[in-house]
Amino acid sequence: MATIKDVAKRAGVSTSTVSHVLNKTRFVSEDISVRVMAAVEELNYAPSALARSLKVNHTRTFGMLVTTSTNPFFGEVVKGVERRCYEQGYNLILCNTEGDVERMRSNLDTLLQKRVDGLLLMCSEVEGRDFDLFTRHQPVPTVVMDWGPIGFPSDKIQDNSHHGGYLATRHLIEKGHTKIGCLTGPLDKLPAQQRLSGFAQAMEEAGLEINKQWIVSGSFECEGGEQAFNEIYERGPLPTALFVCNDMMAMGVINTAHKKGLSVPDDISIIGYDDIKLAKYITPSLTTIHQPKHRLGQQAVDTLLDKIQNKRASNKVIQLEPTLVERDSVKAI
CATH class of the missing domain: 3.40.50.2300 (Response regulator)
Structure with missing residues (x-):
């Protein structure tokens, strides 16, 4: 697999120049940019997302824990989350808890080890629990979606x-x-x-x-x-x-x-x-x-981004209001 050093050698430039061309972090002449991009294509070079994340100290990845269920409610919310992550240039790692507390702990530990930038929790297993995982790892911005009391710092999006x-x-x-x-x-x-x-x-x-x-x-x-x-x-x-x-x-x-x-x-x-x-x-x-399931997912991502970007320590609760939809299953008497 080609490295950035290989690209620099093929293009006859420094590795820092290759980095500036690829990341558009500094002006580089058109002639040099063309040489660098030609070398990238010839060598089939793909920048390491892991190396970049270690350098800038973020992975542009969110982790989400969700209880596996036949209820399409969860899938519709996850769709809203995934769409918003895509729009904001973030990846989403989705983990199913299967309703099992130990599996949830294992998934959560894995996500924290992968250094996700934030966590979205939509699983009833978190209700009323205080996880030692949050003390074993660096604090991670967290949003809990639509569940009850929790024993750790978090923003919360919930239905009224x-x-x-x-x-x-x-x-x-x-x-x-x-x-x-x-x-x-x-x-x-x-x-x-x-x-x-x-x-x-x-x-x-x-x-x-x-x-x-x-x-x-x-x-x-x-x-x-x-x-x-x-x-x-x-x-x-x-x-x-x-x-x-x-x-x-x-x-x-x-x-x-x-x-x-x-x-x-x-x-x-x-x-x-x-x-x-x-x-x-x-x-x-x-x-x-x-x-508003799609909006619940979008709001959760936006809240997490706000917490990260503004380094906001306070925990807030955002409440979404339900509405009546009339169809055919209720008769007037």
Whole structure:
């Protein structure tokens, strides 16, 4: 493999001149520039990104940890992150945690050893944890995306889940529903807690009874929706409407209801949360709460860049606001 010294020898110039030509850091005459670029092409020379990163003390690379999931929500956010990194001239190393704390620790250790310039964390495994990795390595600017309390310094981008839960329930109430249930995500996760609290606030403001028989927790996956709906079905008479705390669960609910001979929305209305792309293509198309997923990814990268470029030590929280998307899964009564 050719080195910068080989290029300099072929072009008859110094290595510093080759560096100036390639990096455009100083004026070099056109004749010399042509000779250098001809030598680069002849020798098929590729500058070492590693050597350059060691010299300038940054790698123009971000690391991202994300929980592996069938939920397209994560993929849509990652797409926003990757697009913004590309626009800003950064590379992205993506690591899946598989929901395993030890794998997450191993991935995090690897990213820090690779001297990434910053970290983006979108995995619930970080919630409430204080990692010794952050003391074993040089501090790295970090942004946590959409999760609960953490035990290390970080900026945070999050969805206003309480308001989203409130919006969903208010919509059902405005459509005339008074018998409303809530299928939540895992209640050890902050987003699920906040969406349930938004549901409770809307019910209380409307003077409606919260029937605990109609509140069931499940995983944030299709199977979680299936399991939660089966549980509520077995408890007796169903509500006329359900706020289901994410779209994947809602799709599991609609499928399970159909198998039981129930029609959505004629027999039971469903509203979801996230507004994943699939939501408008299922039957019936899903009324849901929109999270700005692409903007969440872009905002996370911009926040990380701001922290790096301005050497900002303070940690801030940026909250993105959800909105209602009306489709066909909620009936007015």
